Every structure is written in C-alpha cells, then in structure tokens.
Amino acid sequence: MRLLPLVLALALALAAASSAAxxxxxxxxxxxxxxDVPAAVxxxxxxxxxxxxxxxxxxxxxxAGPWRxxxxxxxxxxxDYMEGPRYASDSAVAAADSLxxxxxxxxxxxxxxxxxxxxxDVDETLLSNAPYYAVxxxxxxxxxxxxxxxxxxxAKAPALPSSLKLYNELQGLxxxxxxxxxxxxxxxxxTEANLLFAGYQSWEKLILRQPSDIGKTAVKYKSExxxxxxxEGFKILGNSGDQWSDLIGSPMATRSFxxxxxxxxxx
Amino acid sequence: MRLLPLVLALALALAAASSAAxxxxxxxxxxxxxxDVPAAVxxxxxxxxxxxxxxxxxxxxxxAGPWRxxxxxxxxxxxDYMEGPRYASDSAVAAADSLxxxxxxxxxxxxxxxxxxxxxDVDETLLSNAPYYAVxxxxxxxxxxxxxxxxxxxAKAPALPSSLKLYNELQGLxxxxxxxxxxxxxxxxxTEANLLFAGYQSWEKLILRQPSDIGKTAVKYKSExxxxxxxEGFKILGNSGDQWSDLIGSPMATRSFxxxxxxxxxx
Numbered sequence: 001m002r003l004l005p006l007v008l009a010l011a012l013a014l015a016a017a018s019s020a021a022x023x024x025x026x027x028x029x030x031x032x033x034x035x036d037v038p039a040a041v042x043x044x045x046x047x048x049x050x051x052x053x054x055x056x057x058x059x060x061x062x063x064a065g066p067w068r069x070x071x072x073x074x075x076x077x078x079x080d081y082m083e084g085p086r087y088a089s090d091s092a093v094a095a096a097d098s099l100x101x102x103x104x105x106x107x108x109x110x111x112x113x114x115x116x117x118x119x120x121d122v123d124e125t126l127l128s129n130a131p132y133y134a135v136x137x138x139x140x141x142x143x144x145x146x147x148x149x150x151x152x153x154x155a156k157a158p159a160l161p162s163s164l165k166l167y168n169e170l171q172g173l174x175x176x177x178x179x180x181x182x183x184x185x186x187x188x189x190x191t192e193a194n195l196l197f198a199g200y201q202s203w204e205k206l207i208l209r210q211p212s213d214i215g216k217t218a219v220k221y222k223s224e225x226x227x228x229x230x231x232e233g234f235k236i237l238g239n240s241g242d243q244w245s246d247l248i249g250s251p252m253a254t255r256s257f258x259x260x261x262x263x264x265x266x267x
Numbered sequence: 268m269r270l271l272p273l274v275l276a277l278a279l280a281l282a283a284a285s286s287a288a289x290x291x292x293x294x295x296x297x298x299x300x301x302x303d304v305p306a307a308v309x310x311x312x313x314x315x316x317x318x319x320x321x322x323x324x325x326x327x328x329x330x331a332g333p334w335r336x337x338x339x340x341x342x343x344x345x346x347d348y349m350e351g352p353r354y355a356s357d358s359a360v361a362a363a364d365s366l367x368x369x370x371x372x373x374x375x376x377x378x379x380x381x382x383x384x385x386x387x388d389v390d391e392t393l394l395s396n397a398p399y400y401a402v403x404x405x406x407x408x409x410x411x412x413x414x415x416x417x418x419x420x421x422a423k424a425p426a427l428p429s430s431l432k433l434y435n436e437l438q439g440l441x442x443x444x445x446x447x448x449x450x451x452x453x454x455x456x457x458t459e460a461n462l463l464f465a466g467y468q469s470w471e472k473l474i475l476r477q478p479s480d481i482g483k484t485a486v487k488y489k490s491e492x493x494x495x496x497x498x499e500g501f502k503i504l505g506n507s508g509d510q511w512s513d514l515i516g517s518p519m520a521t522r523s524f525x526x527x528x529x530x531x532x533x534x
Contacts, residue, residue, distance in 0.1 A: 050352055054360035061327050061525040063364040085317055093321035097330040258328040 052077035056262045062244045067265045075140035078262045082130060082138050088162070090260040095162035098238060098257045099169055105237045105254060106173055114235035117204070118170050119226065119253060121241035122181035122191065124261045126167065127157040127198055139263030152187055155194035163240070163259070164199050176204040176234060180225055180246075182218055182266065184209045205229070218266050223249030319344035323529045329511045334532045342407035345529045349397060349405050355429070357527040362429035365505060365524045366436055372504045372521060373440055381502035384471070385437050386493065386520060388508035389448035389458065391528045393434065394424040394465055406530030419454055422461035430507070430526075431466050443471040443501060447492055447513075449485055449533065451476045472496070485533050490516030 052074035058064040070078055081087055102118070109116050120126050132151040133139055151157070171177060183191055185208045192206065207229075213221045222245065226236055230251055239246065239253035242261035247253070319341035325331040337345055348354055369385070376383050387393050399418040400406055418424070438444060450458055452475045459473065474496075480488045489512065493503055497518055506513065506520035509528035514520070 050356050051360070053353065054356040057324070057327060057357050057527070058360050058364050060324060061361075063361050063524050065364065065368060065522065086320065089317050089321040090324055093318070093325050094328075094330050097325050097332065101332060255332065257330050260324070 048073045049077060056081070059262055059265070060258060060260060064265075066267050069142075070140050070262070072140075074262075075137065078140065079138045081262060082133070087260060091160055092162040094240075094257050094259050095166040098166055098240060098255075101255050102170055102173055102175065102238060106175070109235060109237060114230070114233050115176050116174065117176040117178050117229065117234040117236050119178045119180050119229075119236055119239040119241075120163070120167065121243070121246045122179060122183060122195075123157075124160070124242035124263075125240055125246070125259055126159065126163050126179070126200060127194060128160045129157055131157070133263055143264065149187075152183065152194075153190045155190045155197055157194050157198060159198035159200065160259075166240075167200060170238075171202070175237070177202075178229055178234065178236070179203050179206045180222055181206070181208055182221070184214075185211070218243065218245035219249045222246060223251070226251050226253075315340045316344060323348070326529055326532070327525060327527060331532075333534050336409075337405075337407050337529070339407075341529075342404065345407065346405045348529060349400070354527060358427055359429040361507075361524050361526050362433040365433055365507060365522075368522050369437055369440055369442065369505060373442070376502060376504060381497070381500050382443050383441065384443040384445050384496065384501035384503045386445045386447050386496075386503055386506040386508075387430070387434065388510070388513045389446060389450060389462075390424075391427070391509035391530075392507055392513070392526055393426065393430050393446070393467060394461060395427045396424055398424065400530055410531065416454075419450065419461075420457050422457045422464055424461050424465065426465035426467065427526075433507075434467060437505075438469070442504070444469075445496055445501065445503070446470050446473045447489055448473070448475055449488070451481075452478070485510065485512035486516045489513060490518070493518050493520075 052071070055064070055071060055074055056077075059067070106116055123129055129148075129151065132148065136144070136147070167177065179195075181191065188206065188208055191208070195203070195206075207225050209216075209221060216224075226239075227250070230236060236251065236253045237255070239256045240259060241247050241256075242259040243266045244258065245266050247256035247258065319338070322331070322338055322341055323344075326334070373383055390396055396415075396418065399415065403411070403414070434444065446462075448458065455473065455475055458475070462470070462473075474492050476483075476488060483491075493506075494517070497503060503518065503520045504522070506523045507526060508514050508523075509526040510533045511525065512533050514523035514525065
C-alpha cells in the first residue's frame with residue numbers, strides 16, 4: 001500500500017482535449033488538465049496540430065472508418081508530416097517490424113510446406129506518389145483520376161526507401177513476393193516499368209484488377225486474390241499495405257503491416 | 268501532363284529516418300531528405316522523440332506485435348505523452364469516432380433484431396490507471412502484480428473522461444453495455460465499486476475471468492465471451508479497448524475502436 005497515500009492525495013483528472021476537467025488540488029497532477037496546458041495549445045495552430053495528430057492516429061488505427069477528405073484544418077499538418085522526417089520514420093519502423101517478424105515466421109513455417117509468400121501493395125507501399133501529391137495538395141484536393149493516371153503512365157514514382165530495403169531483405173530470406181494492387185490490367189506495362197525504375201528487380205506475380213474486378217471493393221478483390229494465391233500453393237506469411245483494405249478480409253496473412261498514409265482512404 | 272515537368276525535374280528521395288538518401292538537385296525537394304533535417308533531429312533528444320513517436324504508432328497499429336517493455340530510450344516520451352495533452356486528445360478522438368458510428372449502426376441494425384450491444388474493456392478503457400502508473404514509471408518498470416492488485420482493491424481509479432462521456436451517450440441511444448475485462452472474478456466487488464466511484468452508473472453485464480479462464484490469452488477468453496454474449500441474443504455493434512486483444516478474434520464487433528495505450532501490451 002506504499003504508493004497509495006500519495007496517489008489518493010491527488011485530485012485526479014484526465015482532461016479531454018477540448019472539454020473542461022477538474023482542477024488539480026494535490027501537489028502534482030498525474031495527468032495534465034486543461035488548465036495546465038500552455039495557452040499556446042488552445043490557440044489555433046497548436047490546437048490544430050494536437051487534433052490533427054489524433055485524427056491521423058484514428059486513420060492509422062482504422063478508428064476513423066471510411067473517410068473522403070482530410071479535415072480542412074489538417075491540410076498543413078499532412079503536408080508537414082509528409083515533407084518532414086515523420087513519414088519516413090514511421091515507414092522505416094513499419095519495415096523494421098516486418099523484418100523482425102519475417103525471419104522467425106520463415107523458420108516456424110518449416111521446410112517442405114507451402115511456398116512462403118509476402119504480399120505487397122504498390123501505391124504508397126512499394127512506390128511513393130509523393131511527387132504527385134506534392135503538387136496536388138498532399139491529398140487535400142479532390143482526387144483527379146485523369147492527372148493521376150498520367151502520373152502512373154509516366155512510370156517515374158520513386159521507391160519508398162524503407163520498403164525497397166525490406167523487399168530485398170525478404171527476397172534474400174527466401175520469400176516469394178506477390179504484388180497485389182488496385183491498379184488495372186491496362187496499367188501493367190507502366191507499373192512494371194515503374195517498379196523496375198524504382199529498383200524492384202523481380203517478383204513472383206503482379207496481380208492487377210481485371211475488367212471483372214471493376215466495382216469490387218478493395219477488401220473483396222484483394223481477399224479473393226489472396227485466397228487464389230494460397231490455393232496455388234503459397235502461404236502468405238506477411239502482408240504490407242498503406243490501407244486496411246489491403247490487409248483485412250479472409251484469408252489474412254499471418255501478420256499484416258500497416259504503412260502510414262494520411263492522404264487518402266480506399267475501402 | 269501539366270504537373271509532370273516540374274515533378275520530373277526533381278531528384279526525388281524519400282529518406283528513411285536513419286539511413287542515407289540521395290540529395291535533392293531540383294529547386295524543391297518533395298520529401299525531406301536526411302541532409303535537410305535540422306541538425307537537432309539527429310541529436311539525441313529529438314532523434315528519440317522521432318523514433319518513439321514512430322514506435323508508438325507501430326504499437327497502436329499492432330505492427331509491433333507482442334512486446335514486453337517500452338524501449339528504454341522512450342521512457343520519457345511515454346511519460347510526456349501520458350502527462351501531456353496528447354493522450355487525452357487521442358482518447359477523445361477515438362470516442363468521437365465511436366459515437367459517429369454508433370447512431371448510424373443502431374439505425375442500420377433496425378428494430379426487432381437482436382439487442383444492440385457495445386462491449387467495453389475496463390482498464391485503460393473505462394478506468395484510467397494513470398495515477399498508479401504515474402508513480403510506477405508509466406510502464407517503464409516491470410509489472411508488479413502485488414502493488415497493482417492493491418491499487419485495484421482500493422477502487423479509486425478515475426474514469427477516462429472521454430470514455431465516460433461516450434458510455435453515457437451510448438446508453439442514451441439505447442445500447443446495452445457489456446463490460447468484458449481481464450480482471451478476475453475475485454476482483455468483482457472492487458471493480459464494481461470503482462466503476463461506480465468513477466461515475467459509471469449501470470451496465471448490462473460485467474464479465475470477469477473465471478478460474479477456468481486462467482491461462483487463456485485475452486484474445487481467446489474475450490472471443491469466447493463475445494460469442495456467448497451474441498448467443499444470448501445480443502448483437503455486438505461496437506467494441507472499445509486499449510489492446511488489440513480486446514478487439515480481434517471471432518466474433519468481432521461490427522466496428523472496433525482502439526484506445527491509445529503506450530504503456531503495456533496484453534496478448
């Protein structure tokens with residue numbers, strides 16, 4: 001009971017960011033209350049930064065559910081996140097998590113079993129469309145299919161560096177790499193050219209939407225193709241994607257890895 | 268093709284946080300490269316903040332998988348996160364996401380169907396153990412079951428304010444609230460006393476671990492109880508928990524909401 005007298009002496013208050021909270025009457029408030037928060041936080045710019053960081057977390061955990069547009073107050077936040085070191089850092093840690101899992105998973109799967117596979121999405125996973133979004137509002141402008149398709153046809157998207165490193169490491173471990181993208185079959189040539197341009201040298205399969213897949217949600221289309229891939233004798237141990245719709249649905253990979261993307265949502 | 272000349276004129280590089288990257292030869296680098304990052308970021312404290320924020324995201328997205336301890340370099344980061352406005356803000360946005368889903372879900376479920384239910388975990392979901400962790404290193408010290416059980420017996424944990432607000436709103440909408448906790452049946456009296464102390468006035472059921480549940484993972488135990496709950500005529504539309512093990516497994520809620528918790532992991 002040593003710790004309790006101190007604890008119980010405190011008037012405890014967890015302050016919701018935008019709501020009032022009890023004031024701390026003890027010598028030290030355990031959690032900051034609204035009155036403790038520096039005035040700057042309640043001013044516009046810092047309040048936006050606080051909210052937008054929480055909004056981003058809600059997107060990345062899929063708490064947000066389907067969404068159509070970045071909140072207007074978060075446009076500058078998303079730009080700063082993507083242009084600054086945080087996007088690169090978040091991507092690098094996701095890749096490190098993936099690699100930490102991969103070698104153990106391969107050992108656990110054992111020899112003679114199904115061929116061990118890793119599924120990668122393409123856009124914002126292997127390839128970065130940051131150069132496109134940099135001149136199109138970092139996701140704050142309405143999606144323009146015509147200009148995005150021109151960007152895809154140009155086949156000049158760079159690799160997300162941490163993904164390229166992971167990709168090579170997984171191939172080195174013996175994984176079969178399956179690319180599963182929402183891009184259409186009509187974009188196969190430009191997608192292959194772009195992957196090679198970005199440094200991805202080989203893959204087991206590149207799966208694109210066929211005409212019969214048009215109109216399916218990504219969850220349905222991608223789940224069907226994971227099922228078909230496993231039916232062909234692969235065991236999908238890992239799956240990397242920037243959308244939850246890359247990752248959920250049956251069958252799921254043994255472990256799924258959510259790459260950051262605060263710019264857009266695909267159901 | 269209007270945007271492409273500018274884009275293609277740039278030497279593009281996405282810089283992994285800790286690895287070298289190509290330098291920007293164009294007039295404006297789309298994504299910050301390592302050489303653009305202020306020197307401060309590569310110094311200890313800021314590098315830790317950048318890494319620890321990415322580590323926290325990897326925990327919240329479950330990319331990190333099972334983990335036993337906060338990285339040593341992130342102890343101060345977790346303390347600052349919990350004591351500052353970010354934890355409260357992240358919790359509040361998760362609650363707002365939950366409420367945004369809830370009213371529509373109830374309408375979609377329709378009248379005459381199974382009783383609409385919302386499942387809540389207890390610790391770090393309805394109740395905050397922040398006062399305990401504040402004097403126990405915010406999760407950076409090894410878990411001490413004896414002292415934590417004393418804290419539970421004292422029944423003085425405050426409500427997480429945004430959860431209490433959500434709880435009342437959901438009950439107002441007509442949800443049956445099911446509490447599903449990893450606490451044991453021996454802790455029923457103190458748990459009920461604490462919930463009432465914190466402001467939670469009523470619930471449909473409070474489910475605790477029975478002796479036969481000891482040794483089961485949280486995923487197994489909680490999935491079994493969700494299945495039993497649905498067999499009793501409830502339809503679990505929403506589920507709120509600070510651990511993925513509160514949320515995953517079959518049956519799952521229609522929508523699950525991950526509350527933040529960078530202090531500990533339960534499988």
